Amino acid sequence: MSPQGPEQIRSRLHEAQEGLSEAELLLQSGYLRAAVSRLYYACFHAAEALLRTEGLESKKHSGVRSLFEQHWVASGKLPREMGKFYHHLLDSRLEADYYSGGFERSAVERLLNEARRFVNALTAEVEKKLGGKSPLT
Secondary structure (H helix, E strand, O other): OOOOHHHHHHHHHHHHHHHHHHHHHHHHHHHHHHHHHHHHHHHHHHHHHHOOOOOOOOHHHEEEEEHHHHHHOOOHHHHHHHHHHHHHHHHHHHHHHOOOOOOOHHHHHHHHHHHHHOOOOOOOHHHHHHHOOOOOO
């Protein structure tokens, strides 16, 4: 696979930032399960953007997770904690979307803060790959 064009990569980063904003609004409104779901998708889109800088992509969530783990976490390009967080967030999203259990507001606030760090870190990596150009312009 060849690397994706900068506009496609920027589109994914824009979706990631938008997802963070949506999650924050949902959290403020008390929609905790929906906020968790949006946080996952924000991180998913950031991971997609990063993978696309190397011509990697998958149509499945499990494929994106696997490629991210293999090419960015296991290789040492990103800290293991980022891989663990992404796995935890996927589990949380599945719980939010498919099970009726609730979430504590403080737990969702922590997820929001970690998701921001995750998206920002991946955005910085994408910026490096794109030659330092802002991926959100």
